[in-house]
Amino acid sequence: MRVWAVANQKGGVGKTTTSVSLAGLLADSGKRVVVLDLDPHGSMTSYFGQDPDNIERSVFDLFQHQGTVPEGLPRELLVPTSHERISLLPSSTVLATLERQSPGQNGLGLxxxxxxxxLWQDFDYAIIDSPPLLGVLMVNALAASQRLVIPVQTEFLALKGLERMVSTLKMINRSRRQALPYTIVPTMFDRRTQASMNTLKLLRNGYQDHLxxxxxxIDTRLRDAxxxxxxxxxxxxxxxxxxxYRALLKALLAAQETTQVA
Structure with missing residues (x-):
C-alpha cells in the first residue's frame, strides 16, 4: 500500500476535492483505494453521503484504546462509497474533542x-484528508504517510497557510527516519484574475523544487460532482x-517511482 496525505494549515484550499479526485482516478485505473477523513468537519464523509453529525462509528473509535488499535477494528469501520473500488473510513464531528482527550495519552500520534x-494487504492506496489545524490528527496523517500533497489556493492569503505547513513538516521530519517528500499543488486557478496570476508566480519563485x-x-463541474x-x-x-488532476496523478506516480529507486 502507498499512503498519501493531503494537508494544508488553511481551510478552503481544495483538500477534500483533491483527495477525492486522486482517489477516483486511482480507482478508475483498477487500484483498490481507502480514503480516510481525519477532519472533524467531515467534508469527505459528507461527500460520500454519510452524516458526520450522526454517524455511529468513525475514525474516532480508533483513538479510544490508549494508542493501541484492536485487531480488526479498522476493517469494521469501513463503509462503501459511490465508487466500487473506494472504501471510506469516515469522520465524525466528535473528533473535535480529541485534542482535549489526548494530553497524557502516549502513542496517539501513530x-x-x-x-x-x-489494511495493508486490502488496498493499493490510502489517501488521508487532513484537518487544517496542527494537532494530533494532522500529526497522525503525516506520521502515516509516504508522500504529502499540499493544495494551495492561488490567492495571497493561502501562501501563509503554506508557510505554516512547510514549517510544520520540518518539525515532523525531525522525528521521522526519512524526510517526508511533498508536492505543492496550485488550486482554484483563474487566469482571468490578477490574484491567481500573481500567486502562481510567487509559488514558482519561492517553492520551485517542490511545486x-x-x-x-476553477471548474464548476467539481461542485456538481x-x-x-x-x-x-x-x-x-x-x-x-x-x-x-489526471496530469497531477501522473506526476505523483512518477515522483513515487523516483523515490522508490532512490
Whole structure:
C-alpha cells in the first residue's frame, strides 16, 4: 500500500476535492483505494453521503484504546462509497474533542499508521484528508504517510497557510527516519484574475523544487460532482479539472517511482 496525505494549515484550499479526485482516478485505473477523513468537519464523509453529525462509528473509535488499535477494528469501520473500488473510513464531528482527550495519552500520534498496517494487504492506496489545524490528527496523517500533497489556493492569503505547513513538516521530519517528500499543488486557478496570476508566480519563485508546475483550474463541474456524491472522474471524465488532476496523478506516480529507486 502507498499512503498519501493531503494537508494544508488553511481551510478552503481544495483538500477534500483533491483527495477525492486522486482517489477516483486511482480507482478508475483498477487500484483498490481507502480514503480516510481525519477532519472533524467531515467534508469527505459528507461527500460520500454519510452524516458526520450522526454517524455511529468513525475514525474516532480508533483513538479510544490508549494508542493501541484492536485487531480488526479498522476493517469494521469501513463503509462503501459511490465508487466500487473506494472504501471510506469516515469522520465524525466528535473528533473535535480529541485534542482535549489526548494530553497524557502516549502513542496517539501513530494510531492511523497502526490502523493502516491492518489494511495493508486490502488496498493499493490510502489517501488521508487532513484537518487544517496542527494537532494530533494532522500529526497522525503525516506520521502515516509516504508522500504529502499540499493544495494551495492561488490567492495571497493561502501562501501563509503554506508557510505554516512547510514549517510544520520540518518539525515532523525531525522525528521521522526519512524526510517526508511533498508536492505543492496550485488550486482554484483563474487566469482571468490578477490574484491567481500573481500567486502562481510567487509559488514558482519561492517553492520551485517542490511545486507541481501546472495547476488545478476553477471548474464548476467539481461542485456538481460533489452534489451528486460521485468522484469527479465518474461525473465528468473530460472536465477541465479532471484532466488537470489526471496530469497531477501522473506526476505523483512518477515522483513515487523516483523515490522508490532512490
Amino acid at each position: 494510531v492511523i499508521a497502526k490502523s493502516l498496517s491492518q 507541481w508546475q501546472a495547476f488545478i483550474p 460533489s452534489l451528486a456524491g460521485l468522484v469527479p472522474s465518474q461525473y465528468d471524465p473530460n472536465s477541465r479539472a479532471v484532466i488537470a
